[in-house]
Amino acid sequence: MNATDGNGNEAIDVAAEPADRRDPRVAVLTLGGTIAMTADPSTGAVRPALSARQLLDTVPGLTALGVSLRVRDIRNLPGASLSLADLDGLHTAIEAESADGADGVVVVQGTDTIEETAFYLDLLHRSDIPVVVTGALRNPTQPGPDGPANLYAAVVAASSARLRGAGCVVVLGDEIHxxxxxxxxxxxxxxxFTSPGSGPLGLVAEGRVWSHHGLPYRTSARLTGDVVRDGVRVLLHTVTLGDDGLALELLLDGAADRCHGLVVAGFGVGHVPEAAVAPLERLAARIPVVLTSRTGAGPVLAATYGFPGSERDLLSRGLIRGGDLTPYKARLLLHRLLATRCQLPEITAAFEAVGRRG
Structure with a gap:
């Protein structure tokens, strides 16, 4: 029989373990996404509708794991509609579950923004308990929906002692990233979901975690302080062939005062067209500008190329090297640093430390 705790969360009783061993306790927090979608009878289009409890009811084999689950609906939105405020609220809920004795947390959401959610939570997460983010690519109305299998694997990962200290991970397709x-x-x-350049941390098979290598390098230790600045806005500019710098000039002329930071997704190891150099230098004199690569894998270099618009040239003009962070993750790190009122030297040092990956 299921019961409800004092906070209104539903506790699900599952098969008991021997009396001398406490069952792992895992909190399942849902945000919506494809995994929770059902079809509109009139149009056939799908949208988020299922609750956390309804999702868990679709997962075979959970009771055999001997894990005590507590479920809580946080939001029910497509992944694309989540905000950083939603994630701050989610982090608060994760902290509450950790303080209440949870051994792990599963976050269920849309896959559109999973990589950003996971990285943002990893920046904030201080506890040793694993936070596992999962979702689905196929909604429940399609043949072979992957949601139930992903939820099962996520619960296994969240309850595993092997992932203590791993921070936030992503589990889909039985792989742990x-x-x-x-x-x-x-x-x-x-x-x-892939991890370019490193591969997954491990996989889930036969109800347990199998590790491929050690725990990941964590970024959270590099950040301190609570959010004290609301309304921070960090923009992302992706450089393209033939970019004449006009978009950057327009930002300087019309919107720079409403922008607190900028991430540039450059070519290759951190290059931009020569026409973009002057406006970027002017922007870097006003706001933090972080240089990343649009390739999605590999680092921005520091001292190899020397032409106008090269990484060496841009860094000499005040841009901040983003290391091997993707533009999307660099944007989240810069946003968090600005929200905690970090100044340029602190921001530069944080990106240098994080970008080294160890």
């Missing part, structure tokens, strides 16, 4: 490295590399494939 570090928040630091994971990316969504395909729009529809159930095997969409």
């Amino acid at each position: 570090a928040a630091r490295t994971v990316t969504k590399a395909h729009s529809t494939s159930p095997a969409a």
Whole structure:
């Protein structure tokens, strides 16, 4: 029989373990996404509708794991509609579950923004308990929905002592990926999530975690302080062939006062067209500007190329080297640093430390 705790969360009783061993306790927090979608009878289009409890009811084999689950609905939105405020609220809920004795937390959401959610949570998460983010590429109305299998694997991962200290990880397709490295590399494939350059941390098989290598390098130790500045806005500019710098000039002329930071996704190891150099230098004199690579894997270099618009040239003009962070993750780190009122030297030092990956 299921019961409800004092906070209104539903506790699900499952098969008991021997009396001398406490069952692992895992909190399942849902935000919506494809995994929770059902079809509109009139149009056939799908949208988030299922609750956390309804999702868990679709997962075979959970009771055999001997894990005590507590479920809580946080939001029910498509992944694309989540905000940083939603994630701050989610982090608060994770902290509450940790303080209440949870051994791990599963976060369920849409895959559109999983890599960003996982990285943002990893920046904030201080506890040793694992936070496991999962979702689905196929909604429950499609043949072969992957949601139940992903939820099962996520619960296994969240309850595993092997992942204590791993921070936030992403689990889909039975693979475990570090928040630091994971990316969504395909729009529809159930095997969409990869970790370029490093591969997954491990996998889930036969109800247990199998590790491929050690725990990931964590970024959270590099950040301190609570959010004290609301309304921070960090923009992202992706450089393209033939970019004449006009978009950057428009930002300088019309919107720079409403922008607190900028991330540039440059070519290759951190290059931009020569026409973009002058406006970037002017922007870097006003706000922090972080240089990243649009390739999705590999680092921005520091001292190899020397032409106008090269990485060496841009760094000499005040841009901040983003290391091997993707543009999306660099944006989240810069946002958090600005929200905690870090100044330029602190921001530069944080990116240098994080970008080294150890």
